[in-house]
Amino acid sequence: MTHPERQLFTVTVYSENCVGLLNQVSVIFTRRCLNIEDVSASASSIPDIHKLTLTTWADRPTMEKVVRQIEKRVDVIKAFLFTDEDIVYQEVALYKVPTARLLESGSVEDIVRHHGARILEMTPEYTVIEKSGHPWETEALLNRLRSLDIRQFVRSGRVAVTKSPVEYVDMYLEEQRLRLQKLQEK
Amino acid sequence: MKDMNQRISGAEALVRSLLEEHADTVFGYPGGAILPVYDKLYDFTDRLRHILVRHEQGAVHAAQGYARVSGRTGVVIVTSGPGAANVITGLSDAMADSTPLVVVTGQVGRQYLGSDAFQETDVVGITQPITKWAHQVRRAEDIPAAVARAFYIASTGRPGPVVLDIAKDAQIGMLDWHYEPVNFIRSYNPRPNIDREALRRAAEMINKAERPLLLAGQGITISDAGESLGRLVEKAMIPVGCTLLGLSSLPSSHPMLKGMLGMHGNLGLNINTNRADVIIAVGMRFDDRVTGNTATYAPNAKIIHIDIDPSEFDKTVRSTIAINADAREALDELLPMIEKADRAAWAESFDRHNAVERDVVFTNELKRPKGSKLTMGEVISRVSEATGHRAVAVTDVGQNQMMSARYFRFTDPRSFITSGGLGTMGFGLPASIGAKIAAPERTVCLFCGDGGFQMTIQELGTIMEYGVGVKMVILNNNFLGNVRQWQNLFFNRRFSQTPMLNPDFIKIASAYGIDGEDVVNREDLAGAIDRMLADDRPYLLNVQIDETDMVFPMTPAGQPVDHVLLSPDNYYTPDNY
Numbered sequence: 001m002t003h004p005e006r007q008l009f010t011v012t013v014y015s016e017n018c019v020g021l022l023n024q025v026s027v028i029f030t031r032r033c034l035n036i037e038d039v040s041a042s043a044s045s046i047p048d049i050h051k052l053t054l055t056t057w058a059d060r061p062t063m064e065k066v067v068r069q070i071e072k073r074v075d076v077i078k079a080f081l082f083t084d085e086d087i088v089y090q091e092v093a094l095y096k097v098p099t100a101r102l103l104e105s106g107s108v109e110d111i112v113r114h115h116g117a118r119i120l121e122m123t124p125e126y127t128v129i130e131k132s133g134h135p136w137e138t139e140a141l142l143n144r145l146r147s148l149d150i151r152q153f154v155r156s157g158r159v160a161v162t163k164s165p166v167e168y169v170d171m172y173l174e175e176q177r178l179r180l181q182k183l184q185e186k
Numbered sequence: 187m188k189d190m191n192q193r194i195s196g197a198e199a200l201v202r203s204l205l206e207e208h209a210d211t212v213f214g215y216p217g218g219a220i221l222p223v224y225d226k227l228y229d230f231t232d233r234l235r236h237i238l239v240r241h242e243q244g245a246v247h248a249a250q251g252y253a254r255v256s257g258r259t260g261v262v263i264v265t266s267g268p269g270a271a272n273v274i275t276g277l278s279d280a281m282a283d284s285t286p287l288v289v290v291t292g293q294v295g296r297q298y299l300g301s302d303a304f305q306e307t308d309v310v311g312i313t314q315p316i317t318k319w320a321h322q323v324r325r326a327e328d329i330p331a332a333v334a335r336a337f338y339i340a341s342t343g344r345p346g347p348v349v350l351d352i353a354k355d356a357q358i359g360m361l362d363w364h365y366e367p368v369n370f371i372r373s374y375n376p377r378p379n380i381d382r383e384a385l386r387r388a389a390e391m392i393n394k395a396e397r398p399l400l401l402a403g404q405g406i407t408i409s410d411a412g413e414s415l416g417r418l419v420e421k422a423m424i425p426v427g428c429t430l431l432g433l434s435s436l437p438s439s440h441p442m443l444k445g446m447l448g449m450h451g452n453l454g455l456n457i458n459t460n461r462a463d464v465i466i467a468v469g470m471r472f473d474d475r476v477t478g479n480t481a482t483y484a485p486n487a488k489i490i491h492i493d494i495d496p497s498e499f500d501k502t503v504r505s506t507i508a509i510n511a512d513a514r515e516a517l518d519e520l521l522p523m524i525e526k527a528d529r530a531a532w533a534e535s536f537d538r539h540n541a542v543e544r545d546v547v548f549t550n551e552l553k554r555p556k557g558s559k560l561t562m563g564e565v566i567s568r569v570s571e572a573t574g575h576r577a578v579a580v581t582d583v584g585q586n587q588m589m590s591a592r593y594f595r596f597t598d599p600r601s602f603i604t605s606g607g608l609g610t611m612g613f614g615l616p617a618s619i620g621a622k623i624a625a626p627e628r629t630v631c632l633f634c635g636d637g638g639f640q641m642t643i644q645e646l647g648t649i650m651e652y653g654v655g656v657k658m659v660i661l662n663n664n665f666l667g668n669v670r671q672w673q674n675l676f677f678n679r680r681f682s683q684t685p686m687l688n689p690d691f692i693k694i695a696s697a698y699g700i701d702g703e704d705v706v707n708r709e710d711l712a713g714a715i716d717r718m719l720a721d722d723r724p725y726l727l728n729v730q731i732d733e734t735d736m737v738f739p740m741t742p743a744g745q746p747v748d749h750v751l752l753s754p755d756n757y758y759t760p761d762n763y
């Protein structure tokens with residue numbers, strides 16, 4: 001049997017806001033020995049509904065099963081599987097460098113202009129630079145700053161919205177609203 | 187009990203909520219963190235029967251037996267820490283076998299949560315992956331709604347176990363009593379709209395099929411679809427195979443039922459699976475014990491998969507059409523679209539293979555020479571006959587289980603209770619207790635190995651205390667028989683840690699006030715069975731079984747489903763028969 005190709009997938013999970021949701025979702029990856037590359041949790045555009053975004057390297061058949069198993073959890077409203085073509089995505093990176101080195105290097109202008117970063121905070125000791133972008137862009141700035149004796153670096157998990165004109169969560173919620181209405185009429 | 191504004195404790199609210207959900211029996215074991223609830227149970231003994239088991243694992247298996255026989259949700263109450271830890275095996279078992287349970291665990295007080303307090307364990311964290319839903323209740327006023335939600339989740343859609351972990355101060359705290367059953371959860375849709383277009387395509391596919399085969403899983407039993415299934419397969423002459431948990435969904439005598447699927451299933455089904463042109467799988471999940479090697483499984487078949495749980499689609503076997511629906515609803519909607527057909531030749535081809543199985547395997551199992559040791563098959567078919575094939579058969583795990591599946595015959599639905607997905611030794615004895623309590627009017631027979639019997643043997647105490655009239659049959663080969671069989675076939679007969687020195691089971695039973703007898707000789711079997719079934723009291727038969735006896739046919743694990751051993755080195759080749 002040939003092994004299906006591995007690629008980077010983004011999974012988004014819409015759920016009720018309840019304790020232990022991340023645990024319920026992450027064990028489904030653990031069982032299949034899948035590493036979660038990054039994860040972010042936040043509110044969604046719908047009141048009371050939370051959104052998890054996870055990325056992982058895997059093959060498509062596996063991920064389709066994973067997503068259905070996530071969706072099976074009672075507290076999960078909907079889960080979706082995407083590849084990079086389906087979504088608009090970004091992440092935020094913060095870089096902490098010694099201010100003296102930064103100024104000496106004369107590269108502030110280049111960093112801000114060329115890399116599209118911004119200075120968040122500057123003290124006599126350190127400067128914090130922020131950049132949002134795709135992973136290869138935040139990576140490029142990281143490489144640029146390595147020569148400046150970078151002290152800390154951190155990247156947020158991926159945040160993503162779909163390119164699709166259809167909002168499937170809204171559709172599901174509307175179906176459920178009608179179901180509830182029918183139940184109440186009975 | 188809709189009177190409002192009564193101030194009651196959380197513990198009382200729990201008990202009243204259970205009554206609102208029509209619970210009549212709870213299986214449990216008390217302890218510190220659940221004491222307020224036990225104190226309240228004392229006031230409700232006339233309405234809510236509490237069965238005190240001898241180990242919390244037994245409570246869950248008993249509740250499973252109760253649920254599987256009755257179709258109702260089984261209820262368990264245990265304490266925190268060790269009590270909760272002892273329910274893990276049962277929860278995992280109930281999850282694998284889609285059994286509706288509400289398991290209440292006591293938890294330490296709110297201010298102690300997360301502090302490694304005495305008898306604190308992370309119940310929700312531990313049980314989340316092995317339950318349909320696990321939820322902690324920290325405030326008294328949240329108890330009624332949590333119970334309502336728990337019953338709704340456990341019993342709807344694909345049923346499963348639910349845990350409610352109730353902190354001690356929620357049990358003690360006061361609330362205004364009010365109960366509202368749940369029939370809707372926004373994030374959960376247990377009754378999906380059936381895709382009629384997919385159903386129409388499925389009907390077309392079935393009508394065109396020359397060699398269709400229907401695989402019936404426990405979904406048939408759960409959705410009470412036996413009659414619907416019967417109508418459909420009679421109309422279109424579609425042969426049926428049951429999974430282990432699908433057994434008894436159709437009567438054993440049904441002409442279209444060709445037996446059981448899987449590793450120790452019937453020959454006709456396992457051979458013809460790979461010849462079928464359309465497979466209709468209903469309420470089953472293509473477990474690896476059913477499919478063998480999936481790469482070679484059913485190569486000629488288009489697969490129609492009907493299941494209430496969409497996460498089962500394409501999980502192990504890819505389907506051509508997947509229909510997310512309740513089994514009965516789907517079968518009833520299919521019926522008018524399915525054309526009457528004559529597929530007698532196809533149906534008979536199963537019987538031809540099965541006839542070989544009867545000649546080779548059944549004969550060897552059931553017709554032993556005079557003076558030889560008894561076999562499991564003989565004992566089981568004798569008991570089945572003696573009960574008019576009307577009893578509930580509960581099994582443990584191992585050879586006793588496979589032999590029961592093969593040799594017990596079923597007339598009524600919900601008559602076969604076994605641990606399928608998890609294969610939990612020790613399941614049988616407590617499950618038979620729960621089954622008998624749920625269906626006191628039925629004869630409940632337990633078939634158990636000598637190994638498995640000792641895994642939950644303490645439940646004899648429960649049988650004694652409540653006089654539960656379970657008919658227990660130990661198929662005693664003084665071996666962990668199933669493991670011995672694998673060692674025999676695949677590990678050069680090196681019987682590592684499978685011979686077992688056993689106690690005198692009849693003496694043990696007698697210490698519990700339970701009658702019983704040893705059976706060694708064939709001549710004594712019929713009389714012993716008659717004595718066992720003579721009245722409604724518990725009874726134990728300890729039957730000495732030939733330890734060399736093996737379960738055949740057998741598709742060795744990971745092999746193509748139609749590579750079937752009829753005896754140790756005899757693979758079935760249809761052309762030779």
Ligand SMILES: Cc1ncc(C[n+]2csc(CCOP(=O)(O)OP(=O)(O)O)c2C)c(N)n1
Nearest residue numbers: 584585586609611635636637638666667668
């Ligand atoms: C709790 C548990 N432990 C181990 C096993 C592995 N196992 C499966 S069958 C079996 C042997 C069962 O022996 P016995 O209970 O005597 O029944 P028999 O096969 O002889 O009928 C074992 C050890 C299991 N299924 N469950």
